[in-house]
Amino acid sequence: MTKVLTIDKSTPDGLKELLRFLLDNGKVKGVLTLRRTGEDGAVSYSLITDSAGVEAAVPLFPLMPVNLAKQLSLLTLQEAATEPIAVVLRPCELRAFIELVKRTQANVENILFISSTCPGVYPLKMAAEGDIEQHLPQYWKAVAQAQLVPDVRLACQACEYFVPYTADITVSLLGSMRVDRETTLFLNNERAELIVNGMSGKLSEEEADGAIIEQIRTKRKAEKDKLSDEVELNNLGIAELTETFSRCIGCRNCSKVCPACYCHMCFFETEAAGHPPLFYETQLDKTGCVNMLSDTTFYHLVRLFHVGASCTGCGQCGDVCPANIPLWAISLKVGGAVQKAFDYVPGKSIEEGLPITTFAPEEFAGVV
Amino acid sequence: MSSSRKGATLVAEDGVEKAVLGFARQALKKGAFDAVLIPCRVPAGDSFAYHLVGNEAALEGASPLPPIMPVQGARVISSITRRGKGRRKIAAIVRPCEARAAIELAKLGQVNLENITIITMDCPGVMPLSDYFEDAGKGDKVFDDAARKWNTEPMRPVCKICDNLSSTGGEDLHIAKMGTKSGNILLIPRSTKGEDALSKTGLSIEEDVTDWEASVNKLTEQRKQKRGQSNDALRSDIEGIERLTQAFSACINCHNCMRVCPICYCRQCHFDSDKMKFSFEDYLARAEARGGLKIPTDTLLFHIGRMLHMSLSCVSCGMCEDACPTAIPVAQIFTLVGDRNREAFDYMPGRSVDEPLPLTTFEREEFEEVEQSHAEVLAKQES
Numbered sequence: 091m092t093k094v095l096t097i098d099k100s101t102p103d104g105l106k107e108l109l110r111f112l113l114d115n116g117k118v119k120g121v122l123t124l125r126r127t128g129e130d131g132a133v134s135y136s137l138i139t140d141s142a143g144v145e146a147a148v149p150l151f152p153l154m155p156v157n158l159a160k161q162l163s164l165l166t167l168q169e170a171a172t173e174p175i176a177v178v179l180r181p182c183e184l185r186a187f188i189e190l191v192k193r194t195q196a197n198v199e200n201i202l203f204i205s206s207t208c209p210g211v212y213p214l215k216m217a218a219e220g221d222i223e224q225h226l227p228q229y230w231k232a233v234a235q236a237q238l239v240p241d242v243r244l245a246c247q248a249c250e251y252f253v254p255y256t257a258d259i260t261v262s263l264l265g266s267m268r269v270d271r272e273t274t275l276f277l278n279n280e281r282a283e284l285i286v287n288g289m290s291g292k293l294s295e296e297e298a299d300g301a302i303i304e305q306i307r308t309k310r311k312a313e314k315d316k317l318s319d320e321v322e323l324n325n326l327g328i329a330e331l332t333e334t335f336s337r338c339i340g341c342r343n344c345s346k347v348c349p350a351c352y353c354h355m356c357f358f359e360t361e362a363a364g365h366p367p368l369f370y371e372t373q374l375d376k377t378g379c380v381n382m383l384s385d386t387t388f389y390h391l392v393r394l395f396h397v398g399a400s401c402t403g404c405g406q407c408g409d410v411c412p413a414n415i416p417l418w419a420i421s422l423k424v425g426g427a428v429q430k431a432f433d434y435v436p437g438k439s440i441e442e443g444l445p446i447t448t449f450a451p452e453e454f455a456g457v458v
Numbered sequence: 459m460s461s462s463r464k465g466a467t468l469v470a471e472d473g474v475e476k477a478v479l480g481f482a483r484q485a486l487k488k489g490a491f492d493a494v495l496i497p498c499r500v501p502a503g504d505s506f507a508y509h510l511v512g513n514e515a516a517l518e519g520a521s522p523l524p525p526i527m528p529v530q531g532a533r534v535i536s537s538i539t540r541r542g543k544g545r546r547k548i549a550a551i552v553r554p555c556e557a558r559a560a561i562e563l564a565k566l567g568q569v570n571l572e573n574i575t576i577i578t579m580d581c582p583g584v585m586p587l588s589d590y591f592e593d594a595g596k597g598d599k600v601f602d603d604a605a606r607k608w609n610t611e612p613m614r615p616v617c618k619i620c621d622n623l624s625s626t627g628g629e630d631l632h633i634a635k636m637g638t639k640s641g642n643i644l645l646i647p648r649s650t651k652g653e654d655a656l657s658k659t660g661l662s663i664e665e666d667v668t669d670w671e672a673s674v675n676k677l678t679e680q681r682k683q684k685r686g687q688s689n690d691a692l693r694s695d696i697e698g699i700e701r702l703t704q705a706f707s708a709c710i711n712c713h714n715c716m717r718v719c720p721i722c723y724c725r726q727c728h729f730d731s732d733k734m735k736f737s738f739e740d741y742l743a744r745a746e747a748r749g750g751l752k753i754p755t756d757t758l759l760f761h762i763g764r765m766l767h768m769s770l771s772c773v774s775c776g777m778c779e780d781a782c783p784t785a786i787p788v789a790q791i792f793t794l795v796g797d798r799n800r801e802a803f804d805y806m807p808g809r810s811v812d813e814p815l816p817l818t819t820f821e822r823e824e825f826e827e828v829e830q831s832h833a834e835v836l837a838k839q840e841s
Contacts, residue, residue: 120745127752128707140749155710161753168737218785336500339528341781343714367544374493378513382534410783414591
């Protein structure tokens, strides 16, 4: 049984009340959450330190402008948070952050993690076209009824990890029939119980509805299989991969927005990855024709190799690709296979070692 | 603008692309060049990539005038010659804005043009990548139709207002289509390199180019007007720090505009460096000073910094805008700001490799009006 705090307000408003409470009572010095920053309704993350600033917050707005794990890594790279802050983020962002902590790119101390059972987020393109607002009624209806939300990122439609693992507080969204009137906060540990102490609301003990979770998971799995078929992921041999990536323009934006790609300088952008004229001349003599965008498949394979085990399927890569390559699906497939082989769920636990940092003498006998 | 008032005629009964490929084939055969740098359709058929082609047979899959610009050609020329001139003579068949960017990069020490012959064409513009990738087959048709009529409707927003769509003088050889006799194109040399290429290929330079010049001048005038109107309209949307902040409010700080920009050549941008990574206390202090701090931080500073660094050399190719995941009109904003800056220095990027970059020249007497106002500001502060 988990302690649950119920607030008599719609879930977005109840969550804002919690954030205000935390700031007003000095429980945290800042809250990091989505907020409207533009007159045109643009939404971005914001570190809010004044509770009046919470008014413009939209903590559950279905958009991921950036994967917050990457930003939170930047905030805690040089030193752990010196003051307590609360962060509202999606389960995949939280998992990605935990992976970055394991890779010593972030610090988990002094951060209160508030996450939710996640319905998914809309593509960045929809935000750019200003179409999200009109989708919101449909979004919240589907959320309350535990249905798959149409038009969210394909990565979200295929996501099975919509229940956060290491959140201190979990906001109940999926299947919360009273989401427009009520806020249900699962207080997952003692720290969460302590920090909400003094907040008005009804305390009880409950168990998350496992049946609803299972039902959604089954739907998402079916969706994942369907999408896999649609992007023809079942026979990704080298010929298919080359063809898939042949549209790549080499901008590397997939790596720039990826929370798992943390290298400060990617190998493919170093001097070592460039070539002197002699290289091209030799190629020219050998083949008579040199593709000047030749290293794209190589780049993507290396990236998959490096981040596959830690990929949390957030879908940011696919969303920013100027060539519409279904990168999210490829990462999900390759990452999923690696994760399965190592029986590893990225970001599930902070104690669990990264697969390539652990060694068991008897493993993968079939490969060796 | 012309160093030569004459050009060589080429029969183009099967279209400009075929004629250009025919010329390239002939030039390779006659040893005018060792290789041609040219866009080719990728195996999947739905995009194009620059290829360095050394044999005539491989030119079969080339498309000198593709409907899209997936990579800015100047970047490709830079990746071949950045470490030296090489031993092969290469003809680079590129769009006018790619040629101009390559010339800017030569001035910036990122391109070596010694063994490169730049060949440009009258340019109908290119389609936005996202439009084309939605349905490449349809995109090919839309582009062909529009290109034939010089209709810029389906093209990049900055292509619609491009007033450097033809020869701009910095290239070695220009392929003229506009206003030429039906079924013909003209190869107009713009440098001795260009003249050599034509004579080695066995083409004589005797056709008058007046009609082409008149057509180009007419369209250029129209475009200049359109550009002015477009700039004016945009100015009211972005002028002033508040409006500018608003214009970039959807920026996710991915820096993809910079990464696809031909002029932004820094190996590591200051904004990606450790200099822009701060301690938690710094971030918190900034947030506390205003009650809140947008994350990611410093997005507008990045764009202003980039503007300051590259806008004088900006050729308005539109790559930045195409690569932006949140559809910010980056290229249009940079065009507006760049036009103003370039006017102040009477500078046109890529016009000539011998024209120095404005920031590398200094005149004692220039920009007195700027100094004056600064002095006044200082005097006011002191009094």
